[in-house]
Amino acid sequence: MGFTMGLNLLLLVAMVATNILSLYHLSSNIQSKPPVAPPVPDHLLHQLQTIRATINHLTRLQPPAPPSAKAKKSTVTIPSDLLLYTHLSPIASSCKDNPDLLHQYMSYTPFSLCPSDSSVAESLILRGCHPLPRRRCFSRTPSSIPTSLPKTPFSTIPEKALLWNNYSCKSFSCLSQSNPNLGFDMKVEQSRFLDFKSDLDLPIPQFLQLTKTSKSVIRLALDIGGGTGTFAAQMKLHNVTVVTTTMNLGAPYSETVALRGLVPLHVPLQQRLPVFDGVLDLVRCGHAVNRWIPVTMMEFLLFDVDRVLRAGGYLWLDHFFSKRADLEKVFQPLIWKLNYKKVKWAVANKNDASGVKNGEVYLTALLQKPISR
Numbered sequence: 001m002g003f004t005m006g007l008n009l010l011l012l013v014a015m016v017a018t019n020i021l022s023l024y025h026l027s028s029n030i031q032s033k034p035p036v037a038p039p040v041p042d043h044l045l046h047q048l049q050t051i052r053a054t055i056n057h058l059t060r061l062q063p064p065a066p067p068s069a070k071a072k073k074s075t076v077t078i079p080s081d082l083l084l085y086t087h088l089s090p091i092a093s094s095c096k097d098n099p100d101l102l103h104q105y106m107s108y109t110p111f112s113l114c115p116s117d118s119s120v121a122e123s124l125i126l127r128g129c130h131p132l133p134r135r136r137c138f139s140r141t142p143s144s145i146p147t148s149l150p151k152t153p154f155s156t157i158p159e160k161a162l163l164w165n166n167y168s169c170k171s172f173s174c175l176s177q178s179n180p181n182l183g184f185d186m187k188v189e190q191s192r193f194l195d196f197k198s199d200l201d202l203p204i205p206q207f208l209q210l211t212k213t214s215k216s217v218i219r220l221a222l223d224i225g226g227g228t229g230t231f232a233a234q235m236k237l238h239n240v241t242v243v244t245t246t247m248n249l250g251a252p253y254s255e256t257v258a259l260r261g262l263v264p265l266h267v268p269l270q271q272r273l274p275v276f277d278g279v280l281d282l283v284r285c286g287h288a289v290n291r292w293i294p295v296t297m298m299e300f301l302l303f304d305v306d307r308v309l310r311a312g313g314y315l316w317l318d319h320f321f322s323k324r325a326d327l328e329k330v331f332q333p334l335i336w337k338l339n340y341k342k343v344k345w346a347v348a349n350k351n352d353a354s355g356v357k358n359g360e361v362y363l364t365a366l367l368q369k370p371i372s373r
């Protein structure tokens with residue numbers, strides 16, 4: 001299980017890397033042109049052309065029909081809903097790189113129950129196909145629904161209110177046994193983000209005290225890669241609203257966040273953050289954001305975080321890890337490009353087996369965006 005999750009994560013990062021590199025490539029092409037703004041931005045034209053090319057490509061694409069099916073269906077090609085949708089509305093240009101998955105996702109019977117294919121959607125999104133095209137089918141739902149509000153965001157989660165059939169674990173106890181740190185054991189979650197065990201920890205009460213001292217009010221935050229939403233849960237107890245981005249990698253993370261009365265955003269790391277400029281008081285980057293992300297992508301991610309933070313807002317890097325030399329030569333200069341005030345900057349050796357083997361360190365940083373530039 002742990003191995004599968006690790007592999008999933010590795011795959012995710014590889015895909016993110018590919019997508020971001022192509023994005024970066026696109027942007028650096030733009031930068032190398034003269035700085036005169038054209039009336040219609042080139043990249044927009046490029047996107048439109050890509051989408052048009054996708055439609056053309058998909059129109060020509062033949063599904064791999066088994067020989068026995070040939071007699072029955074002689075003219076079946078692309079799901080008609082996909083063709084219709086791509087004419088009506090944009091889908092991500094990288095969808096075109098995965099025509100087979102996209103074909104599989106859009107092969108469904110309209111106006112009936114959707115296939116049990118949430119893992120296909122997940123795979124597409126991780127490959128940069130986001131937004132996905134919409135479909136006209138009814139999503140699958142569990143038959144048991146909770147009848148009362150959770151008392152706290154750490155209350156026992158009703159197991160029957162989730163769809164389990166597409167995961168190798170079919171219960172919370174199975175998930176917790178495979179790895180107690182996945183975020184599904186509420187007894188463990190209850191005390192997370194509260195303890196100070198080393199300098200790498202920034203307990204929430206201490207964080208709130210710091211912000212209070214600098215007369216900086218924290219109302220709204222985004223937790224990137226927040227798993228089951230425990231950071232949001234702890235902050236809710238302080239009346240702070242936190243939105244959590246999470247993916248359903250091998251476990252029902254999104255539904256778990258929702259059942260805790262919190263907001264799950266199904267958004268991959270490479271996605272532009274779905275909020276307007278300057279509206280957030282805090283962005284926290286947890287374990288999902290670390291050295292696996294290519295440097296160019298990290299740069300775009302950090303600048304997007306800067307975009308959504310208000311003046312005086314905070315960026316919190318929690319246990320970011322990399323090789324020590326990379327932190328000094330690559331990531332530290334990258335982070336400092338933002339010109340934020342270093343409220344906290346703690347670096348310490350990563351003492352687990354792979355950390356020791358690779359000479360890795362953890363960084364926990366709390367950085368404050370300047371009031372004016």
Ligand SMILES: *[C@@H]1O[C@H](CO)[C@@H](O)[C@H](O)[C@H]1NC(C)=O
Nearest residue numbers: 116117118119120165166167
């Ligand atoms: C998901 O679950 C359904 C129903 O149990 C099953 O038919 C389908 O093959 C599963 N899909 C995957 C990818 O596990």
Ligand SMILES: *[C@@H]1O[C@H](CO)[C@@H](O)[C@H](O)[C@H]1NC(C)=O
Nearest residue numbers: 208234235236237238239240
């Ligand atoms: C949160 O809000 C409730 C209701 O307004 C209030 O009773 C409670 O004291 C607040 N908690 C904190 C930690 O501010």
